[in-house]
Amino acid sequence: MRTTDAAVRLAPDLDLERLVRSGLITTSFAPVVDLDTDAVVAHRVFHTSAEIDSFEMDDFVAVRRAVRESPLAGDFDSSLRAIALREAQRLELPANNRLLLTTEPQSLVTVEDRTGEPDRSAILHLHPERIAMAPAMTLRSVRQARSLGWGIGMSSIGMDLTTTAFLPLVNPSVVMLHREVLRIEDAAHIAELIRLLHAHVERTDAIIVADGITTDADVRLARAMGARFGTGTHFGAPSRTPTPVDATREDPIAAHFTRNLPAQGTPFTIAQSLRRDPMVMDADMLDAQLRSLEERTLTAGRSAVVIGVFAGLDELPATTLDRYTRIADTAGYTVMLSNGFDSPPVPAAWGGAVDTSDPLGEEYASIMVGPDWSGMTVAKRRPAPGPDGRTEFDVHVTTERYACVDAARSVMSRIRALR
Template structure:
């Protein structure tokens, strides 16, 4: 890109649009890499790729780069280009790259057909394991898309990192549903380590990491005191200016690396469980016969659990009978004022004025159409009720408090919360394994 090209972006938005299109054509993205270290040994275990446009241009830094791409309507292409260049450069660096490469990608960008270049590098042999970072807001906005993408990442031996944990109640709420390999503590926690919210966040994250084998990583470490605080909060790895600012991979030459740094093995089927909530739960637990008063009592029990689960609770439901949805709505709306996320799906919309419950209409047929499901997920709560019509006017039901089962049921319900227009077709998981791009 010429100096004249770099100057044109200062004249206005139209020039920035022209410049971002030139960036795409010339693949003029130049990622920098920031080291991530083991807080015990100081050895580099990973790098995070950070997008940069042409040096000295109005689009050098990511805020301007992505703002221009949104204005031009090409954000998905730019985001995929940034991921492609980060992975290509690290792949070609050979032994100079640590065993893990973190990179950010917008779900809206991955919820598109992959460019041939991105697909090629994803499917190529690489000396590192790729770790896709995203925030909790992405799951709330695009649940089906993100769960599909997560499954695709796992199917290609990749891993997941949940970023900015502790900055929003949703981050702790969605931890059990995402089950990332890496949990990145937001940097503000280091600045207030004794605050009740910090202590609570660290405790919840530590318990989750202990149960799932995830690695806790602290961001924003600038001093040795920050590093000590990060260790006290349960972080095993760290990232920040104390260990190095973003730069080219060559800047890491001579620094000790840990070639054996590893994350939990991939679990390709975790985010896309098979079957329906009732059939899956009934395989693990024997179903029981009951009547409607029994189901009403169990529904009250689960909703009371949700009310006591606090601001990090996720409450999800599915109903086959619109009357059930209408009966649920007042209590779900009340829960939505205190829980992190409340969503319900059914064959018809439930409306009762403005309410904060995420709703979606699902087809009235299919294997799950007859099931009534309610799931409550929280840092210390896991409960699900699955109901199906039984013989002689009764019902069959399963109640589970097994975390893995409840989380799987919740993922099924989260995927159903997207409308047909938002769903991936074909699924993103197929895009990570397909030999060609549509």
């Protein structure tokens, strides 16, 4: 029996397995529109229970919550993705009607080969909090999905500036704003968000999609923020029978620079690839160099990922602990790794174990990556002492964007889960 009872819509104990196995999942499609031309360029996919007649966003939220909280999240998410693709095929939606699918990182390992389909005809949208829960798996799986013809997007961006921190590491071609961003009245927050978003757009030619558009005023605000594309009830409610649309003359994401490289190596080997001779420093000079960048990160804000690598140290100086305590209070994500400790000595920081055979355990590094700025200092102890018998280090200092991003990805790929 179908129902529209609100209590059923929001049932916390939604039996997702029953709905999937019984074929009681329905797929709705919402238009994504070019705000300049009103042309439909894609459809956003929503899954709800077929036991409820009309679409409500709360229904979709309940289904996604059930997926996230299930120990079978990857399997359920893969099933929902397959249901959506089959439904799009049944409705004879042409391949140019790009699909935007909400996705859990656990299901990326099971994506199908779409290299025979038009480039990135389906975009898998990841939530930043879900990326943080499993960075190593996510970064590896994102590369695999791209190599199989899928596009990668990120959604729910902007309510908290921390949600922008993974933009450089994931490099989404589509950045979808949180549906409440257009309701934010804090002008300073909006200004900072615009700056961070457009730093990503300028470097990669990604596109911004404003969600939650309900009025002409929302359209104007979205355009003022630099979002060329939008979705929301202003353009029509999600429908189970969307109207196929012709391809636009311009592919919105054709220019996006994917740079789908594996997350491998260490910060030091990545810095070596810049083909610059390292500087040779003693311990005091190296400490000052690392400290200089770490102090700079204190002003980076919630959009930054800050990484400290401490070779095999099992204890850190009090000044370093104090500095990273302050960094962890201000940065979006602070990561501390050493061959000498499994848990970071700063409670608010994130971390993981470094295997004794991992060459990362021989390096010292400070890395900062944000949508608008990046920097890295990385060092490795020289095998022989200097002329005066003091320990010396080969040191690389760089703000080269992709070297910093690749170094951060190489470290994050070693972390099974943040927290």
